[in-house]
Amino acid sequence: MNFEEQCYELLKKIPEGKVTTYKHLAKALGSNGARAVGNACRKNPNAPQVPCHRVVKSDGMLGGYAFGVDQKARLLRKEGIAVSDKLRVNLEEYLFEF
DNA sequence: TATTTGACCAAGA
DNA sequence: ATCTTGGCCAAAT
Numbered sequence: 554m555n556f557e558e559q560c561y562e563l564l565k566k567i568p569e570g571k572v573t574t575y576k577h578l579a580k581a582l583g584s585n586g587a588r589a590v591g592n593a594c595r596k597n598p599n600a601p602q603v604p605c606h607r608v609v610k611s612d613g614m615l616g617g618y619a620f621g622v623d624q625k626a627r628l629l630r631k632e633g634i635a636v637s638d639k640l641r642v643n644l645e646e647y648l649f650e651f
Numbered sequence: 652t653a654t655t656t657g658a659c660c661a662a663g664a
Numbered sequence: 665a666t667c668t669t670g671g672c673c674a675a676a677t
Contacts, residue, residue: 586673
């Protein structure tokens, strides 16, 4: 199991209608490098399997998405998450921690 | 082996 | 509020 795979495994555990942050995710992986997580996601070899769109920055901003932030925002909204016009979500309400 | 890059973060100016 | 700085970690070059 390498870092990336663990990353995906965790991502798959995020329930619908919830999001997590790169930082929390990193910590759950026993690391302090939030970028390493994003790095793993952006490659994302298993695009359809892993819900990379449920990961946002620690301040609630979406961050980025391999297929475009617009898609990310749409998917999230489709799952019942309110994404503000400026690509932002309510962490208080949707944050999921491991 | 060394450097750069990236879907980041927190603290300071 | 915006910008810079230094720090973080893994993968790619």
